[in-house]
Amino acid sequence: MYFSKSFVPILKNNPTEAKIKSHQLMLRVGMIKQSSAGIYSWLPLGFKVMKKIEQIVREEQDRIGVQEILMPTIQSSEIWKESGRYDDYGEEMLRIKDRQDREMLYGPTNEELVTEIFRSSIKSYKSLPQLLYHIQWKFRDELRPRFGIMRCREFYMKDAYSFDINDDEALFSYNKFFLSYLRTFKRLNLSAIPMAADTGPIGGNLSHEFIILADTGESKIYTDKRIFNLNSSSTILEKSSLNNLRQQYEKFYSVTDEKFDQKEFDKIVPEEFRVNTKGIEVGHIFYFGDKYSKPMNAAVDFNGKKEFVKMGSYGIGVSRLVGAIIEAKYNDKDEIMKWPISVAPYHCSIIPMIKKNDTTNLEKSNKIFEYFKSKNIDAIIDDTEENISAKIRKFNLIGIPYQLILGNKTEGDLFEFKEINGETQKLSIEDAVSQILKAKSN
């Protein structure tokens, strides 16, 4: 891809309407464009990042055995009346009437719809557990949409739902998601801490929010430093080891403000480990038992007896994560954004110095591009006539993790190659490729 042909509408200055880094940057480098309050179009750079995040989320759901479905964005009010939430949900719900005067709505979440799907097909406990997820747009008419796609009205969410025969099995499902979330955020290069949370309007009795630390976050958090050292990836999908995993985290005091109790905090957490800061909620898991299955009559036959299924729901803010990653990774001091390679819009920018009527560097760039492609390295060539330092500044802003420069200092088969925030090295193409591939495989 040539930069001159890409749709990356970069602004000269930071947009003044944006208050936090991620919002500024996403507008500045043309990742998104606002279409109305809290509603955005996703332009190529932003869309690429979001799709990569989505794919990691998907792979980690598949890995614990959740089955992907796709439910519609528009739902009927009927099922929400059954659960009792049609009135409770209030003004955050966007209500629509169709031409037959039927009350419809744009789904803010899918507990009702998935319960309706479940109850119409699953009749026996022998088909349990059922774990289902989808990745779909949601709409919540937030009172104050702000911070760009971090708190907007239309957003992209992964939501999963579990159906089990009893509490014990349901907690097993809950713990699978707990593990899956730790793995997902790790692959996104984020340190997301599970924190005991209030169950809020969804109700129920067990809930964790996954929060990444950021000064611009909207959640107040109180935690114990030692929780950051826990490492989680190697656990197997088995009841007792998953229980142990969750307990390892729950050993440490870690809550958001609704659950915060100063006395408890001071008593439990030694002073030197106390962390009282702000964070961004990127995921949320709930266990709520028969809260929906009972009013909606979602039951299975268990040895001749009717049992309401026990349910949980599990959300990840896929679109919010794009902004959250910027908040976590942007380096204020050097004013450099570096995307984790797992979600970077491109892996490497190829930056040739281009002089009038001299196509040598551009031709070389084309060859390198093809070679990169054969190695599954996604690159973009800056074929514009800007000078090298302007080009580098541009790519520092966009955040593509590696830069290969073809300029004055190119000697024979050695190129200037650097990690966006690192030292310039002189490398052969093969060595540059192996550095990028190594980073990709980590």
Ligand code: ATP
């Ligand atoms: P919040 O407290 O931030 O409003 P929530 O508790 O209402 O979030 P959930 O219903 O648990 O959120 O939704 C799951 C995930 O969807 C959240 O963890 C968050 O990452 C994302 N999300 C929720 N509301 C928004 C929004 N208005 N804009 C973007 N992402 C959102």
Ligand code: MG
């Ligand atoms: Mg909310």
